[in-house]
Structure formats: structure tokens, C-alpha cells
Amino acid sequence: MSILGNALLAAVKLALGLLTNSISLMADAAHTASDMLTSVVVLVGLRVARLPADDKHPWGHGRAETIAALVVAVLLGAVGLDLAWSSVTRIVEPPMVGEKVGGTGLLLSAGIILASVLFKGWMGLYAARVGRSIKNQSLLADAWHHYSDAFSSLFVVVALVLARFGIYGADGWMGLAVSIVILGTAWHHTRLAGSALLGESPDAELVGRIEQAAQSVRGVTHIHGVTVHDYGRRKVASLHIRLAANLPLAMAHDAASQVEAAIGRDAGIAALVHAEPEGRPPLDDRVTAIRHTITEMLARHPAVVSFHAVSVLPENHGLEIEFHVHILPASSIEEAHRLEHSLQEQFVAALGDVHVHVHVEPCVLKCKHCPDTCGVERPRA
Numbered sequence: 001m002s003i004l005g006n007a008l009l010a011a012v013k014l015a016l017g018l019l020t021n022s023i024s025l026m027a028d029a030a031h032t033a034s035d036m037l038t039s040v041v042v043l044v045g046l047r048v049a050r051l052p053a054d055d056k057h058p059w060g061h062g063r064a065e066t067i068a069a070l071v072v073a074v075l076l077g078a079v080g081l082d083l084a085w086s087s088v089t090r091i092v093e094p095p096m097v098g099e100k101v102g103g104t105g106l107l108l109s110a111g112i113i114l115a116s117v118l119f120k121g122w123m124g125l126y127a128a129r130v131g132r133s134i135k136n137q138s139l140l141a142d143a144w145h146h147y148s149d150a151f152s153s154l155f156v157v158v159a160l161v162l163a164r165f166g167i168y169g170a171d172g173w174m175g176l177a178v179s180i181v182i183l184g185t186a187w188h189h190t191r192l193a194g195s196a197l198l199g200e201s202p203d204a205e206l207v208g209r210i211e212q213a214a215q216s217v218r219g220v221t222h223i224h225g226v227t228v229h230d231y232g233r234r235k236v237a238s239l240h241i242r243l244a245a246n247l248p249l250a251m252a253h254d255a256a257s258q259v260e261a262a263i264g265r266d267a268g269i270a271a272l273v274h275a276e277p278e279g280r281p282p283l284d285d286r287v288t289a290i291r292h293t294i295t296e297m298l299a300r301h302p303a304v305v306s307f308h309a310v311s312v313l314p315e316n317h318g319l320e321i322e323f324h325v326h327i328l329p330a331s332s333i334e335e336a337h338r339l340e341h342s343l344q345e346q347f348v349a350a351l352g353d354v355h356v357h358v359h360v361e362p363c364v365l366k367c368k369h370c371p372d373t374c375g376v377e378r379p380r381a
Contacts, residue, residue, distance in 0.1 A: 003036055003039045003040060003043075005119070005123055006032050006033070006035045006036035006039060006123075007033075007036050009032045009116050009119070009120070010029050010030075010032040010033040010035075010036060012112065012116070013025055013026075013028050013029035013032055013113070013116070014026065014029035014033075016029075016109045016112065016113070017029050019100055019101055019105070019109075020097055020098045020100070020101055020105065020106060020109055020160065020163070021095060021096065021097050021098070021100070022097050022098075022109075022156070022159060022160060022163070022171050022175075023083075023086055023087055023090045023171055023172060023175040024087070024155060024156045024159040024160075024171050024172075024174040024175035024177075024178055025109070025113070025156050025159070025160070026086075026175075027083040027086070027087065027152075027156075027175045027178045027179060028113070028149070028152055028153050028155075028156045028178055030079050030082075030083055031079065031083075031148070031149050031152055031178060031182055032120075032149055034075060034076055034079045034145075034182075035142075035145045035146065035149055037075060038072040038075060038076065038141075038142060038145055039142060041068050041071050041072050041075070042068055042069075042072065042139060042141075042142050044068065045064045045065045045067065045068025045069070045071075046065065046068075046136070046139075048061050048064035048068075049061050049062050049063075049064040049065045049232055049233065051064075059229075059231040059234055059236060060231055060232070060233070060234050061232070062231045062232020062233040062234050063197070063230075063231055063232045064232070065136055065232050065233075066193050066196045066197055066232060067193075067197070069141045069189055069192070069193040070189075070190065070193035070194065070197065072141055072142070072145070072189065073141070073185075073186045073187075073188075073189035073190040073193060074186070074190065076145065076182055076185060076186040076189075077182075077183060077186035077187070077190065079182060080179050080180075080182035080183035080186055081179075081183070083175065083178065083179040083182065084176060084179035084180070084183070086175065087172050087173075087175035087176035087178075087179055088172070088176065089172075090171060090172030090175060091169065091172035091173060091176065092172075094168045094169040094171065094172055095168065096168055097159075097160075097163035097168045097171050098160075098163050098164065103164045106160045106161070106163055106164040107160070107161070107164055109160050110156075110157045110160040110161050110164075113153050113156050113157050113160070114153075114157050116150075116153055117150045117153045117154060117157075118150075120146050120147075120149050120150035120153065121146070121147070121150045123146045124143045124144070124145075124146030124147040124150065125143075127139055127140075127142050127143035127146060128140060128143035131143055135233070141189045141192075141193075144185055144188070144189065145185065148181050148182065148184075148185040151181055152177070152178040152181045152182065155174040155175075155177045155178050155181075156174060156178065158170070158174055159171045159173075159174035159175070196230065199229075199230075200230070202226070202227070202228035202237075203228075206228060206235075206267065206269075207226050207228070209266060209267040210226055210228075210237050210239065210263055210267050210269075210271070211223050211226065212266065213259070213262040213263045213265070213266035213267055214239065214241055214259045214262065214263060214273075216262055216266075217255060217258045217259045217262055218255075219243050219244065219247065219251075219255050220241045220242070220243065220255065220259065221242045221243065221244070221278050222241070222242040222278070223239060223240070223241055223242075224239070224240050225238070225239055225240040225274075226238075226239045227239070228269070234269075234270070235269040235270070236269065236270045236271070236272065237263060237267070237269055237270070237271040237272070238271070238272045238273075238274070239259075239271065239272075239273060239274070240273075240274045240275075240276055241255070241256065241259055241273055241274070241275055241276070242275075242276050242277070242278045243255055243275055243276070243277065243278060244277075244278050245277035245278050247277075252275045253275075255275065256273040256274075256275045257273075259271065259273045260272070260273050286319075287312045287319070290312050290319065290321070290351055290354070291310060291312050293350065293351065294310055294312070294321065294323065294347065295310065297346065297347070297350070298310075298323070298325065298343075301325075301343070303327055303331075303335075303339050304325045304326070304327065304339075305325075305326045305327055305328060305363040306325070306326045306363065307323055307324060307325045307326065308323070308324050309322070309323060309324045309359075310322075310323040311323065319351075319353070319354045319355070320354075320355050320357070321347060321351075321354050321355065321356045321357065322356075322357040322358075322359070323357075323358065323359070324359040324360075324361055325339070325343070325358065325359070325360055325361070326361050326362070326363035327339065327360060327361075327362065327363065328362070328363060329362040329363060329364070331362070336360040339358075339360060340358045340360055343356065343358050344356040344358060
């Protein structure tokens with residue numbers, strides 16, 4: 001219906017625009033034609049979004065709707081820029097409007113365009129109602145196109161009425177106003193679709209429902225790291241839960257499965273749950289604490305003159321710790337090798353599930369204050 005309605009309106013507006021030589025009316029025709037094209041893009045996006053998940057797209061094709069909305073916005077922007085340029089040329093050199101149809105023809109054209117405003121407003125309301133009911137971003141974008149087309153048509157009515165009384169320069173200005181409306185709509189939907197594709201922070205209400213569902217499962221003591229990935233009609237949440245440290249693995253797995261089921265039931269989205277033992281601090285806090293421990297242990301070590309480039313990075317297999325130490329240049333390779341293994345053993349014993357990489361370097365002994373010359377973090381007192 002939207003495609004056929006826009007096609008009919010665009011044809012009528014274009015014919016009237018050519019007859020009256022009105023750039024604002026031709027701009028409005030182009031706006032309506034772009035609505036027809038965007039309706040086609042929306043329809044294609046809806047069909048692609050309904051395709052089932054496959055090996056390459058395990059979470060479905062729901063983002064096709066957002067991509068369709070972005071395509072619509074870009075096309076609308078291109079139309080707006082072209083019409084703005086044409087309108088500016090009409091402002092500089094205003095041509096006569098309505099010479100072929102006369103004053104009566106101009107007023108009749110204005111009446112037809114005014115009727116189209118009501119029709120486009122109704123189309124916008126219909127598209128918005130359907131878009132809200134199925135939560136479809138591209139349909140909501142299409143509704144705004146109908147509204148903007150109806151609004152811009154009002155400028156055309158003003159231009160035609162003024163042309164009836166010989167004020168031809170208003171046509172270029174009204175055409176420019178229509179172009180600005182088109183460009184504003186294009187920017188609005190480019191920003192919305194682009195933000196959705198880049199990834200937005202989850203809605204606070206949705207996060208609250210996820211946390212409430214997770215906390216309803218017996219044994220869950222804490223929830224953190226809630227993330228929601230939006231795939232159009234399908235959303236997937238990932239989160240961390242804490243359970244008793246002495247809980248058997250099978251029971252921990254069962255608790256995580258119960259949390260996933262509760263989130264699916266109460267929040268209506270799929271979830272991936274990572275279970276952690278109670279008493280273990282969050283990763284950011286743990287990294288900070290480990291860096292502090294490394295600094296203190298190296299500063300107290302008798303064989304370490306100074307150290308720098310301390311790095312603690314989380315990896316899938318655990319934490320990767322790396323640092324450089326300076327020792328006396330007279331030390332042998334064997335002594336450096338023993339120190340390397342000694343430090344690795346000390347840190348593993350003190351920190352647990354970590355992988356330690358030690359780089360041993362000779363100190364050049366050319367400075368009184370290491371931080372002033374070689375940039376080390378903390379020389380041994």
C-alpha cells in the first residue's frame with residue numbers, strides 16, 4: 001500500500017510541478033518518490049530479517065532491518081542535497097511559476113497538494129502503529145518519511161498560493177525549506193541506525209529485569225558484567241554470576257542453566273552465563289591488586305636493582321604477567337636464568353592461576369636516580 005500510494009502521489013506531484021514550473025513542487029515529488037524507494041528497501045529488509053539463523057549468522061539476520069533504515073536515510077540525504085542546490089539556483093534567478101496553468105491552475109494544484117498532506121499523514125500514522133507493534137526500526141523510519149513529506153508539502157502549498165499573486169521568488173525558498181526537512185530527517189535516521197549498528201549500552205530497565213531474573217535462582221550471591229547484544233528482533237545477554245566456592249562443578253553448571261532459563265522466561269532474551277566462585281574479586285579489581293603485589297615483591301627482591309614495563313593482561317587461559325628487571329651487569333647468564341625461574345615460581349605461588357614472563361636486563365649503572373634517566377617504575381631502595 002505504501003509503495004503504490006507513494007508512486008501515485010509522486011506521479012501527480014511531478015506532473016503538476018512540470019506544468020507549473022515549481023521547483024518546490026518538483027522537490028516534493030522527489031521527496032515522495034524517495035519515500036516509495038525507501039518503502040521498497042524497508043520491505044527487502046523485513047524479508048531478510050525473517051531469514052532463519054545459519055552457520056555464518058548464528059544469531060539470525062535481524063540487523064538487516066537496521067541496515068535498511070540506514071540505506072533509507074542515506075538515499076534521503078542524497079535527494080535533499082540535490083534539491084537544495086536546485087532551490088538555491090531558483091532563489092538567485094527566480095523563474096515565472098504557473099505561466100502555463102494560470103492563477104486558477106495554481107490554486108487547484110495547491111488544493112491537490114493539500115489533500116495529499118492528509119493522505120500522507122494517514123500513511124505515516126499507519127506505518128508508525130505497525131512499526132511500534134512489531135518493534136521495527138525501519139518501519140518507524142518509514143513513518144517519519146511520510147510525516148516529513150506531509151510537512152514539506154505545506155511549504156509547497158504556500159509557494160503555489162504566493163505564486164498566484166505574482167510572488168515567484170517564494171518558490172525557491174519553499175523548495176529550500178523542503179530540502180532542509182528532507183536533510184533533517186535523513187540525519188536523524190542516519191544517527192539512530194548508525195548508533196544501533198555500532199552498539200549501544202543496554203536499556204536500564206532491561207538490565208534490571210535480567211538481574212532480577214538471575215537473582216531469583218537459588219545460590220546466586222552476586223551479578224555483574226551484564227552486557228546485551230542487539231541483533232534486531234533477537235537480543236542476547238551475557239553476564240557473570242557468583243556461587244559458593246565449594247559448590248560442585250555439576251551444581252554450578254546447573255545453576256548457570258537455571259539463570260539462563262529464568263532470563264529467557266522473565267526478560268524474553270537468550271543469555272550466556274559465566275559462573276565464578278564467591279570471594280573472587282572482579283577482574284578489574286584483581287588486576288589492580290596483582291600489579292600492586294608485583295610492585296611490592298620486586299621492590300623487596302635483593303637481586304633486582306630496578307624494574308619497569310609491568311603488564312597484567314587477562315587471557316582465555318588466565319592472567320598473563322610480564323615485566324622487565326634490571327640486575328647488576330657483572331651477573332652471569334646462569335644467575336640471570338636462576339633469577340628468572342625464581343621470580344616465576346614466587347609469583348605463581350603467590351598469585352595462583354597466572355602465567356609469568358620475566359625479561360632480565362643488565363643495569364648500566366650510569367645514573368644516581370633511575371626514574372630521571374631510564375624511566376623505570378621503581379628502583380630498589
